[in-house]
Amino acid sequence: MKRLSHYRRHRFAGPVLLLFALFMVGTTFSVATASTRQSSSVLSRSTSIAEGQQIFLKGCSSCHGLNAEGTKIAPSLIGVGAASVDFQVGTGRMPMADMSVQAMRKKPAYNADQVAALAAYVASLAPGPAIPGGEILNYERDGSTAQGGELFRTNCAMCHNFAAQGGALSQGKSAPSLMGVTPTQIYEAMITGPQSMPVFSDKIITPAEKLSIIKWIKAAETEPSLGGASLGRVGPVTEGLLGWTLGLGLLIGVAVWLATKAR
């Protein structure tokens, strides 16, 4: 202890103590807020409507009503179709974590089989958009990247940004980034219009055009950053920030250095 106190007036003592304090606060916070993961019960493989109804009654009916007829706080699910359920539950948006601004993408609460059962149950209530898949979704074969880009810039970029990185909407809502979203989910979002997003029916954007959009998004996802670090692909804000910090910072640093050398 005495040896340690020897360094208390060292010029690095302050910064080191600050780092230590920050580290301790961070560790304490992460330990205190760490929650125990809930283990989801594994159901037997089943896509039957009855299984789905059971899951619905346990997990969804408190908001959506016992027969999915909707309540004051949640919409009716009659006629929303399997695609809507697959998107909302499959991306973890439903069940909602809280009733605040909008449902956020998170780790799904149900496994694939459970999602399929729920979708089958909701689809059985009334006809609605089905989950796209198989031959319908062969975007590599049936889509055109360039045409998809045009469609994306006309219909999607105003909310999702020119490079599908997401954008802000009013009152804290936002259009999410489309990086890492599966082709099925993109297609489902277009035909069901989750949350703030409008429905893009097959009359507005044909199925072939939808595949082109998906192909362009996938191309944008894998496109390497051609001019160096991408800076998030959000436009001039990050460029200005880097110019002022790194660029001008380096230059002023050099100016200080040049003036010091002369003394």
Add this chain to the structure above:
Amino acid sequence: MTARERAAGTVANYVDERTGAAKWLKKNLTKVFPDHWSFMLGEIALYSFIILLLSGTFLTFWFDPSQREVLYQGDYQPLSGIKMSAAYASTLHISFDIRGGLLMRQIHHWAALLFMAAIVVHLLRVFFTGAFRKPREFNWIIGVGLLTLGIVEGFLGYSLPDDLLSGTGIRIAEAIIQAMPIVGSYIAFFAFDGLFPGEAFIPRIFTVHVLLLPGIFLALITAHLMLVWYQKHTQYPGPGRTEKNIVGYPLMPVYMAKAGGFFFIVFGVTAFLSAVASINPIWLYGPYTPAQVSAGSQPDWYMGWLDGLVRMFPPIETHAFGHTLSWNILIPGVIIPGILFTGMALYPFIESWITGDKREHHLLDRPRNVPNRTALGVMALTFTTVALLNGGNDIIAIQFNLSINQIMWFSRIGILVLPPIAFVITKRICLSLQRADRDLVLHGRETGRLLRLPHGEFVEVHEPISPERAWTLTQHEQPNPLVLNPVDDHGVRRPGTLLNKLRARMSRAATEQVAKPNGEDLKEIEHH
């Protein structure tokens, strides 16, 4: 004398006999400049401008300033077969097919951002140290002109590639032009040769961007530097430095070497940024069509504060005599910037009116010794910073999970409340620093050594500061406030009572300070 020296001498003599350059060079190469890192900020702007000229010339070799529609057949597959303007297609061609083209484009754009940033920090240095005072008022005005033109020039360059982001920017510029009462629509028709977007705009702004404005820039920069040369550079106060001399190093060889080296360093930093960080990836934005817009469309930072002002202004419009007056664009887009830049250009004259100081100044102020001016500068800086932050409100909202509406309300209230608070806080800090200087001169430096006196009292040992340091801390003037009685010394009534009251009030505010130590203070200390 060696053969080589003889040859050099012959050549030099040959040139001198025909030009008389020797006398001029002898005088000017030994010219002395003071040395300080903050005197090199303007140099960064100058060198960035040279980089802009060089890289811009390279880009014009392939850029096709035309809105003629073409079908893209180039290498970038995601745009293959898309209709676009020749301007956009040729920018893609420069980026992907010309060797070093993308690097040059990025150097040009990064240099533009650094050029504007360097101008702003140079301006702040000149403002906070009072370097704009007589006889340098004209050079201050030239500087404000360069800043204004830089914003315009940068915006035109950002608009030239005719990508989706450029077009969105031009559309907003058109809206700002149209918002001007009576003449707005006519000017917009004239600028675009008809309706937006038309086919005339890109070729026109190309001429302005590469010919007209660079020409004006060169002329103004030359005048700017010649005035510095003629009036000599200012210097920071210190022992041996007066209003009538300059302490520093000669141009040749010290500053030739330094400035030359610094140019290459600026070039190096710009090239480094351009090599590692993407800027304005126009191929991602896509070609401009008026039907499209992207989330998060932003101008470059030097326009960002204007965009932020427009974004925060409440939607107010007036309909009168069959015309619409869009105050929501007119005030933040035209009137506020107009007031700011006019006020900035006239500031040297306003300050000299307030202080009544008509003398020449070559010694710089330490910002703390002029609390009112420093506080005013920080106030203006706070205003533009809040506006700039609001310009990026959508990006901030999505990156930090905030509500865009909350940020807008923060900005709306903050832009009115924060600048006055910044003024008061800065002024108090300046006065506290003056007090600290006074303590330092009177009582010396705190050594941290504690001494126990025989009777048990503990005292800290203070070490007197060097006479040089004490001189630097006390050399400044502390003028008294102007006395502007309604009746002057000759018993004649002074005209403009209200204006005089205002002037006297401002003079009182400008001269508020902590008295610097004088000889009597020191004697009193020694007496203890």
